[in-house]
Amino acid sequence: QKEVEQDPGPLSVPEGAIVSLNCTYSNSAFQYFMWYRQYSRKGPELLMYTYSSGNKEDGRFTAQVDKSSKYISLFIRDSQPSDSATYLCAMNSWGKLQFGAGTQVVVTP
Amino acid sequence: GAVVSQHPSWVICKSGTSVKIECRSLDFQATTMFWYRQFPKQSLMLMATSNEGSKATYEQGVEKDKFLINHASLTLSTLTVTSAHPEDSSFYICSASPSGGRNEQFFGPGTRLTVL
Numbered sequence: 001q002k003e004v005e006q007d008p009g010p011l012s013v014p015e016g017a018i019v020s021l022n023c024t025y026s027n028s029a030f031q032y033f034m035w036y037r038q039y040s041r042k043g044p045e046l047l048m049y050t051y052s053s054g055n056k057e058d059g060r061f062t063a064q065v066d067k068s069s070k071y072i073s074l075f076i077r078d079s080q081p082s083d084s085a086t087y088l089c090a091m092n093s094w095g096k097l098q099f100g101a102g103t104q105v106v107v108t109p
Numbered sequence: 110g111a112v113v114s115q116h117p118s119w120v121i122c123k124s125g126t127s128v129k130i131e132c133r134s135l136d137f138q139a140t141t142m143f144w145y146r147q148f149p150k151q152s153l154m155l156m157a158t159s160n161e162g163s164k165a166t167y168e169q170g171v172e173k174d175k176f177l178i179n180h181a182s183l184t185l186s187t188l189t190v191t192s193a194h195p196e197d198s199s200f201y202i203c204s205a206s207p208s209g210g211r212n213e214q215f216f217g218p219g220t221r222l223t224v225l
Contacts, residue, residue, distance in 0.1 A: 032212045043115070043202045043216035044153070051212075088152065090214075095141075097214060099152045 006100025023089035115217035132203030138183035139205035
């Protein structure tokens with residue numbers, strides 16, 4: 001079993017809809033949780049960084065962490081075609097990141 | 110802030126030659142830098158962790174004599190692919206973690222290597 005599980009998708013949504021992404025993990029030592037966005041043939045871009053259970057909001061993005069359930073989520077409100085990308089969750093306790101497989105998101109006009 | 114650059118962005122080389130890829134943190138100091146490899150439609154695979162002024166730590170299965178890593182300063186790490194072969198063709202991405210206790214990793218734009 002992988003330490004971090006993420007559905008690879010693809011996830012297709014119409015423009016303006018809410019995109020809902022999630023990851024589960026098995027290692028209770030993980031303390032820091034990140035979401036990255038990666039466009040094709042580009043490096044990942046850090047979207048959200050959290051280190052405690054609860055919600056964190058930044059513009060159209062909301063990250064949720066539930067350490068008791070070992071479950072993290074990313075919500076994208078008012079999705080745009082430019083949000084079409086692969087979204088990777090990542091987490092660690094320190095040092096090396098453990099990545100999810102990445103979910104491909106397609107926002108259709 | 111937190112910008113990481115890589116050079117070159119793409120390179121084509123002949124089999125048997127060596128290729129050097131540079132990773133720079135432009136607006137912060139990075140005690141630790143990481144090198145990843147990514148195959149099409151797959152997630153990132155960590156190759157090695159480099160700490161400024163010390164030897165890199167390689168992941169299991171990564172040949173340290175083939176993938177030479179140097180982290181000579183707090184803003185620069187280099188990856189040299191020695192005696193490259195077609196199977197080394199891939200997308201190589203570096204990341205940098207700011208000094209001072211912060212845990213995030215900021216990624217460079219990646220380097221696409223094609224070995225003929």
